[in-house]
Amino acid sequence: MSLLELKDVHATYGNIHALMGVSLTVDKGEIVALIGANGAGKTTTLRSISGLLPPRQGSVLLEGRAIHHLPPHVAHKRGLGLVPEGRGIFPALTVTENLEMGAYILDDKHQIQANLENSFTLFPRLKERAQQKGGTLSGGEQQMLATARGLMSNPKILLMDEPSMGLAPVLVDQIFDIIRELNARGTTILLVEQNALMALSIAHRGYVLQNGQVVLTDTGPNLKANDMVRKAYLGA
C-alpha cells in the first residue's frame, strides 16, 4: 500500500476544469517530484490533497484511508505536513511562534520543545532569528522556516509547493540539499516544482503534469534523460 495515493482526481475552480483525472502514488521513504509548466495543475493537486480544494471526483488516500472529504485542519491531523505555495509565513508572528503553529495539533509540550530544538539544529539560522518576526526574514530564511514548520507536527508526508520559487540559485542548491537530507532521515516528500532539473535530480520518481493530466511518469533519472521532458522543461 502506498503512503499517499490519488485516484482519478478531478478538481475545478468555478468553470475551469483544473485537474482532469490525476492519479499518482507516493511510497514511504520516497521523494516524488511533480513537474510541469505554469497552470499545469501542480499546485491544484496539492490543494486537492490538503483539503483546500476538495476534489469534484476521485479520491485521495493516506495510508489507505480517504482524506479528500476532510476540511484542511482535519486532513492535517491525519499526517500531512505542508510547505505551502509562497511559503505562507505568518508575517507578524515570531519565528518561534511560526514553528509553534506548525505543531498546533500536538499537545505534548515536551514533544513540541523537542521538535523546536530539532528545527533549530536543522536550521541554525532560524535559531539566530528565533524572536524575529517572520515577515522580516529573507526569502531563503522564510523557506527554511516554512520547511521546518511543515515538519513540526511529525507528519507522515511532507508536501512542498515550489520551495525554489523566488530564491537565488545558491539558495536553491541549499534548499534542495536540505530536502535530500530530510529524506535521508526518513521523511517522505511530495515535491511540486517548476525547477524540473533540480527536482528530478533528487527525486526517486516523478510525474509530469500537462493541462491537468499526468502525461508521463518514471524514475527521476529516466525522466531527466527523457527527450520530451528535456525539450519541454529542461531547455535542452
Add this chain to the structure above:
Amino acid sequence: MRHFMGSVNVRQIVLPLGQMAIFVTGAGVLCSAIMLILAILFRGSGADQVLRATQGVGILAYTLDSLPQVLIDGVTIGFVYAAIALGYTMVYGVLQFINFAHSEIFAIGAFCGVESLIALNGLGVMAKASAMGSFLYLGLALLIGMAASGGMAVLVERVAYRPLRSSPTLIALISAIGVSFALQDIIRLVESMTSGQFYRVIPTFGNFDERINLFRIGAKVIDIQVKSVVVILAAVVMLVALNYLVGSTKVGKAIRAVAQDKNTAALMGINVNAMISLTFLVGGALGGAAGVLYALKFTRIDPFVGFMPGIKAFAAAVLGGIGNLTGALLGGMVLGMIESFAGAYLGTYTMGAFGAEYKDMVAFLILILVIVFRPNGLLGEQVSQKA
C-alpha cells in the same frame, strides 16, 4: 526553562499595564496642555469676563480648578470606549470587516446585566447586601452581560456573516447593519413585552455612588466616584487578560495566525471557523462587560443605548489604527479624553453658544483631522499586532 517561561508571563502583564499608564498619562497631559494654552489665550476675553463677574475667578483659574475632575471622567469613559473598540478591532483584524452590530452586542450586555440586577433587587437581597456583597452582585451582572453578549456575537457571526464569508466584505457590512437594526428592535420588543417600558434604570445598591477623596489642592478636594474606580479597574483587568490571551496563549497565537493567513492556518491544523467564533466570543464579551459598566456609570439605558458609544468606539478603533489592539486602547483613551474636555469647557469658553451637548461634534472633528493626516491611525505605521 521554567524560570524563563515565568518571566515571559509576568512581562505579558506588566507590559500592557505600562502601555496603559503611558497612554492615560500621555492623553491626559496633552489635553491638559492644550486646554491651559487655550485658557491663557482666552484671558481677557468675553468668557473670562463673564466668569469673573459670575464666579469671581478668571478663566485660567477656573480651568485649572476643574482639570483633575475632567481628567478622571476622561479616563473612565476612555476605558469604556477602549473595551468596546477592542471588539471592532479584533473582528477587523481577523476578517477585515467592520461588525456594525457590535454596538447592539454592547446594548445586549447592558440590558442583561441591568435586568439581572433588577431581578436581584426584586428579591430584596441587594438592599441588605454588604459592600462586599454588592461587588459580588455587580460581578455577577458583569458575567451575565459578558455571557449574553459573547453568545449573541457568536450567533450573529454564524447566522449573518459566515454564509457571506466568500462574498465581498461590502455585502457582509450591509448584513451587519441589518443585524444592528434588527437587534435594536428585538431588545425593544423583549423589553416592552417583559417590563412594559423601553428604558431601564440600574437599581441603586452598594456604595457605588459614594466618592473617594483622592487628594487635596488647597481647600479643594479631588475625589472620584466609587463606580468610576470600578469601571477603570474592571476595564484594566479585562484589557490585560485580553492582551495575555492574544499574546501568550496557544489559542491567542492561533487567532493571530488566522488573522494573517487563513489558508496556511488551516493547513497547520487550526480550525479557522472555531478561531473566528472565539474572536467574536471574546470581543462580544468585552463589549457586554463594557455595556454593564456603562449602565453602572450612566444608570439609564434604552434599546438604542449602543449607538453612540458604539460609533465612538469604532471611531476610537480607527483613530488608533484598526486591527491593532494597542491602537484601540490608545484611540479609546484619546477619544474619551477629548470628549470629557469638550463636555466640560465648551460651554464656558463659548459663553454658552455651544454647550456640552456639542462634545460629540468636537470629538468627531478631531477624529477627522487625525485621519486626514494619518490615514492608518495613530499606531498605523508600526508593525501592527493584529488580533
